[in-house]
Amino acid sequence: MTRRIPDKPALxxxxxxxxxHWETEGTYRFDPSKxxxxxxxxxxxxxxxxxxxxxxxxxxxxxxxxxxRYRRMSGKEVFYPMGWDDNGLPTERRVQNFYGVRxxxxxxxxxxxxxxxxxxxxxxxxxxxxxxxxCHGLTxxxxxxxxxxxxxxxxxxxxxxxxxxxxxxxQRTSQKAFLNNLARGEAYSQDAPVLWDVDFQTAVAQAELxxxxxxxxxxxxxxxxxxxxxxxETTRPELICSCVALVAHPDDERYQPLFGTTVTTPLFGxxxxxxxxxxxxxxxxxxxxxxxxxxxxxxxxxxxxxDLPTRAVIQPDGRLQxxxxxxxxxxxxxxxxxxxxxxxxxxxxxMAELLAESGDLDGEPRQITHQVKFYxxxxxxxxxxxxxxxxxxxxxRDEALRKELLExxxxxxxxxxxxxxxxxxxxEGLTGDWLISRQRFFGVxxxxxYPIGDDGAVDYEHPIVPGDDQLPIDPSxxxxxxxxxxxxxxxxxxxxxxxxxxxxxxxxxxxxIVGHWVDDPDFFARVFPMDLRPQGPEIIRTWLFATTLxxxxxxxxxxxxxxxxxxxxxxxxRKKMSKSVGNVVTPMPLIEEYGPEAVRYWACNARxxxxxxxxFGVMKIGRRLAIKILNASRFALGFTEDDVPSExxxxxxxxxxxxxxxxxxxxxxxxxxxxxxxxxxxLAERSFWDWTDDFVELVKTRAYDxxxxxxSAHAALQxxxxxxxxxxxxxxPFVTEEVWSWWREGSVHRATWPQVGEFEGVTxxxxxxxxxxxxxxxxxxxxxxxxxxxxxxxDLVEVTADEEQVELIQxxxxxxxxxxxxxxxxxxxxEFGVTSHLADTADA
RNA sequence: GGGCCGUUAGCUCAGUCCGGUAGAGCGCUCGCCUCACACGCGAGAGGUCGCUGGUUCAAGUCCAGCACGGCCCACCA
Numbered sequence: 001m002t003r004r005i006p007d008k009p010a011l012x013x014x015x016x017x018x019x020x021h022w023e024t025e026g027t028y029r030f031d032p033s034k035x036x037x038x039x040x041x042x043x044x045x046x047x048x049x050x051x052x053x054x055x056x057x058x059x060x061x062x063x064x065x066x067x068x069r070y071r072r073m074s075g076k077e078v079f080y081p082m083g084w085d086d087n088g089l090p091t092e093r094r095v096q097n098f099y100g101v102r103x104x105x106x107x108x109x110x111x112x113x114x115x116x117x118x119x120x121x122x123x124x125x126x127x128x129x130x131x132x133x134x135c136h137g138l139t140x141x142x143x144x145x146x147x148x149x150x151x152x153x154x155x156x157x158x159x160x161x162x163x164x165x166x167x168x169x170x171q172r173t174s175q176k177a178f179l180n181n182l183a184r185g186e187a188y189s190q191d192a193p194v195l196w197d198v199d200f201q202t203a204v205a206q207a208e209l210x211x212x213x214x215x216x217x218x219x220x221x222x223x224x225x226x227x228x229x230x231x232x233e234t235t236r237p238e239l240i241c242s243c244v245a246l247v248a249h250p251d252d253e254r255y256q257p258l259f260g261t262t263v264t265t266p267l268f269g270x271x272x273x274x275x276x277x278x279x280x281x282x283x284x285x286x287x288x289x290x291x292x293x294x295x296x297x298x299x300x301x302x303x304x305x306x307d308l309p310t311r312a313v314i315q316p317d318g319r320l321q322x323x324x325x326x327x328x329x330x331x332x333x334x335x336x337x338x339x340x341x342x343x344x345x346x347x348x349x350x351m352a353e354l355l356a357e358s359g360d361l362d363g364e365p366r367q368i369t370h371q372v373k374f375y376x377x378x379x380x381x382x383x384x385x386x387x388x389x390x391x392x393x394x395x396x397r398d399e400a401l402r403k404e405l406l407e408x409x410x411x412x413x414x415x416x417x418x419x420x421x422x423x424x425x426x427x428e429g430l431t432g433d434w435l436i437s438r439q440r441f442f443g444v445x446x447x448x449x450y451p452i453g454d455d456g457a458v459d460y461e462h463p464i465v466p467g468d469d470q471l472p473i474d475p476s477x478x479x480x481x482x483x484x485x486x487x488x489x490x491x492x493x494x495x496x497x498x499x500x501x502x503x504x505x506x507x508x509x510x511x512x513i514v515g516h517w518v519d520d521p522d523f524f525a526r527v528f529p530m531d532l533r534p535q536g537p538e539i540i541r542t543w544l545f546a547t548t549l550x551x552x553x554x555x556x557x558x559x560x561x562x563x564x565x566x567x568x569x570x571x572x573x574r575k576k577m578s579k580s581v582g583n584v585v586t587p588m589p590l591i592e593e594y595g596p597e598a599v600r601y602w603a604c605n606a607r608x609x610x611x612x613x614x615x616f617g618v619m620k621i622g623r624r625l626a627i628k629i630l631n632a633s634r635f636a637l638g639f640t641e642d643d644v645p646s647e648x649x650x651x652x653x654x655x656x657x658x659x660x661x662x663x664x665x666x667x668x669x670x671x672x673x674x675x676x677x678x679x680x681x682x683l684a685e686r687s688f689w690d691w692t693d694d695f696v697e698l699v700k701t702r703a704y705d706x707x708x709x710x711x712s713a714h715a716a717l718q719x720x721x722x723x724x725x726x727x728x729x730x731x732x733p734f735v736t737e738e739v740w741s742w743w744r745e746g747s748v749h750r751a752t753w754p755q756v757g758e759f760e761g762v763t764x765x766x767x768x769x770x771x772x773x774x775x776x777x778x779x780x781x782x783x784x785x786x787x788x789x790x791x792x793x794x795d796l797v798e799v800t801a802d803e804e805q806v807e808l809i810q811x812x813x814x815x816x817x818x819x820x821x822x823x824x825x826x827x828x829x830x831e832f833g834v835t836s837h838l839a840d841t842a843d844a
Numbered sequence: 845g846g847g848c849c850g851u852u853a854g855c856u857c858a859g860u861c862c863g864g865u866a867g868a869g870c871g872c873u874c875g876c877c878u879c880a881c882a883c884g885c886g887a888g889a890g891g892u893c894g895c896u897g898g899u900u901c902a903a904g905u906c907c908a909g910c911a912c913g914g915c916c917c918a919c920c921a
Contacts, residue, residue: 009880009881010883011883211917211918211920214920216920218921232921233921234921235920235921236920236921247921279919280921281919281921284921285921286921287921288921289921290921291921292921295920295921296919296920296921297919297920298919298920298921299919299921300919301919302919370920371918371920372920373920381920416849418848418849419848421847421848421916422847422848422915422916422917425846425847425848425916425917426916426917428917429917429918431919537915537916538915538916540916541916541917567849568914568915570914605856605857606857607857607858609849610849610850610857611849611850611914611915612856612857613856613857615855615856615857615870617855617856617869617870617871618856618857618869618870620869620870620883621869621870623883624883624884627881627883627884628880628881628883628884630880630881631880631881631883631884632880632881633880634880634881635880635881636880637880638880678858679858682858682868686868692880692881693885693886696880697878697885700878700879700880704879777886777887780885780886780887781886781887781888783875783876783886783887784874784875784876784886784887784888785875785887785888786875787874787875787876787887788875788876789875789876789877789878789886790876790878790885790886791876791878792876821878
């Protein structure tokens with residue numbers, strides 16, 4: 001095709017132009033008719049759309065996109081869908097804050113409800129259905145913002161293959177997988193103590209915990225024993241009313257006489273046994289601890305292993321129950337009335353006063369800071385309450401399964417490799433099964449009903465299971481087969497499970513969701529097990545582990561062959577970015593200032609898995625590279641209207657350059673195969689700058705002069721440019737596509753990745769260019785030292801070199817003389833050195 | 845308490861797998877409007893490779909220990 005080269009090529013506007021073009025051309029459209037061997041499938045992380053956009057979002061996705069583009073150019077049909085994680089608590093919270101509303105499931109649906117323009121204060125209570133409608137509406141808006149960012153930044157996803165973790169297809173997949181887990185005994189429900197967030201009023205899973213440092217105080221409290229007071233140091237005196245036993249280490253000589261006896265609790269006078277358990281730490285506090293139901297997870301362990309009674313007072317809302325507990329009588333009941341209905345921190349202060357008054361508090365409470373468990377999205381410490389919840393087995397209570405899952409972790413290819421250790425430690429440290437039920441609203445419902453006996457008791461052990469063709473279902477509004485809606489909640493009738501599933505219970509199925517496991521087995525077989533799971537390091541314990549678990553149960557395989565784990569993004573001062581610190585850098589302003597290619601360059605410049613600071617300097621370099629590509633391309637393509645055949649490449653210098661470039665192609669390809677996009681970029685970049693600085697300067701005169709030697713240069717420039725554009729295409733998709741369009745049909749992103757074979761018959765000795773460049777460099781130095789223009793003529797260049805070097809330089813002598821503006825070159829044998837006799841300058 | 849990653853020029857980072865004369869870019873200094881590019885080109889200065897030992901003819905690179913930073917995990921009496 002005839003070349004069309006703009007006079008003043010520029011980067012501005014390229015992203016809009018090419019995004020629109022790729023969309024209409026279907027450049028990244030997935031062809032599902034290809035076979036599994038021809039397909040490269042990527043299990044893209046669905047971003048949390050209700051979260052904010054930040055540089056971390058861009059960072060990992062761009063790195064993955066570069067790899068996807070490499071695979072596509074390498075001949076693979078790339079399956080690269082995009083999803084949105086809109087399901088779950090982050091969306092609920094955003095909707096609550098955005099509109100000023102709260103969900104009250106007891107309210108009826110109001111079909112005419114419209115949210116206020118500004119957040120209502122105090123919040124308006126609305127029905128569950130109204131609330132969910134708002135969630136759907138707002139996530140749609142958020143998804144548009146994300147899609148726009150991904151398009152501007154040039155992700156080569158197939159926009160016809162999008163999904164949302166709350167959409168009907170995802171719900172169906174999630175419910176089907178859960179029911180399969182249930183049928184195989186991998187999912188079960190039980191009534192047991194769970195970690196509970198009192199603000200969100202939901203159970204939370206081990207993977208969602210985080211420890212935070214909080215101030216506390218040791219209260220040294222006297223229990224009354226047969227041989228006098230027994231002192232216990234506790235940070236939670238408000239739970240003395242829940243005390244069921246004291247416990248010390250079996251080998252602790254101080255407490256040996258007490259084992260088997262009973263003591264009475266201070267103020268409440270409840271008689272509790274003194275027991276021995278190896279988990280009790282003689283070094284902590286006084287070495288003897290009170291067991292309450294429940295103050296912490298150790299209490300749960302003791303309670304279970306020592307078979308203790310349950311005396312719980314903490315309610316789901318976090319307060320101590322109003323009613324006097326049945327095990328408290330007389331004075332105990334009167335004391336309890338002092339703390340009934342309070343929050344734990346209020347009750348704690350009151351108890352300290354009461355204990356001090358009664359003389360049971362020894363000394364003043366001693367202030368400490370200690371680690372307290374929080375829900376990672378929560379604001380108040382977790383409590384432990386007993387409730388019925390659904391679990392999926394994960395090896396936390398089953399050594400055989402744990403071993404299988406550890407083996408899956410070893411089987412997986414990790415990039416970088418050390419990330420596998422995080423998985424291993426997580427699986428080794430699991431202490432219980434995965435709690436998947438949540439007492440929330442915006443999520444995938446647990447697809448079960450329960451029969452209610454004639455006595456009104458709910459039979460949780462024999463859930464009513466929907467048929468596959470009914471999925472997805474909402475058991476709170478749909479009726480199971482064989483029942484009538486009027487029987488809901490009635491004796492002899494049924495009830496729907498009111499809970500939803502943990503968001504990870506759905507997003508752990510992204511391979512099954514995008515692969516259409518539930519509705520298109522043929523499609524699924526073409527993409528699964530998938531090739532690549534790219535993700536962040538912080539969700540190895542959640543998303544990566546849970547996806548591995550579900551695939552292990554459902555398919556008996558790993559869900560993917562390789563997992564690439566990107567690094568953390570730090571702010572420009574190398575601090576972790578966080579909203580509370582206020583140092584979050586958002587991508588859009590940077591993209592507008594430096595251009596998308598610059599931001600992509602920054603992301604791809606970071607090594608796989610390495611924590612990386614936002615660096616405007618690196619972005620500037622990326623922008624400079626993109627501009628250089630435009631200008632160098634204009635030069636390389638400016639000599640002829642049409643392509644010059646490769647046979648014209650006869651000059652030794654041209655063949656030398658191409659030999660070096662062939663080496664770069666081989667090395668860059670190897671780096672990409674190793675998932676080291678950053679190395680591939682570095683190789684291409686270093687080669688390209690050398691090319692423009694030395695080779696282009698050396699052949700410039702010959703290229704302008706024309707003739708056979710000129711045609712050799714034209715053909716060599718053209719071939720090299722074609723290779724460079726393709727080497728850079730994964731990183732700088734817009735500028736490479738722009739230049740490609742000047743002289744090539746079709747998209748560079750569907751062009752073939754450069755092959756070493758393309759250089760067959762046009763390569764020479766790579767040492768020629770190196771030798772000539774070395775001499776040219778010395779002449780430039782001489783001119784610089786003389787503070788002269790590079791245009792200054794040189795009367796004579798005296799080159800001292802060994803015989804072999806001299807021969808190499810002579811192969812491109814005329815190019816060297818033209819580039820150096822030398823009238824003559826002389827050679828002598830010896831240690832390499834160059835003496836340049838500069839022409840007299842006019843004023844010197 | 846356990847673990848993982850990092851510590852190389854003023855800054856941001858390569859180089860460590862496979863030991864052999866310290867690299868890039870930015871910034872800085874000095875030049876150059878050279879017909880692809882002044883959003884450019886050329887040149888230069890700048891580092892006892894966190895610390896202490898060890899192995900070796902030779903250590904930024906291998907081994908041991910330590911310090912500092914970041915992250916993950918751990919039963920919060």
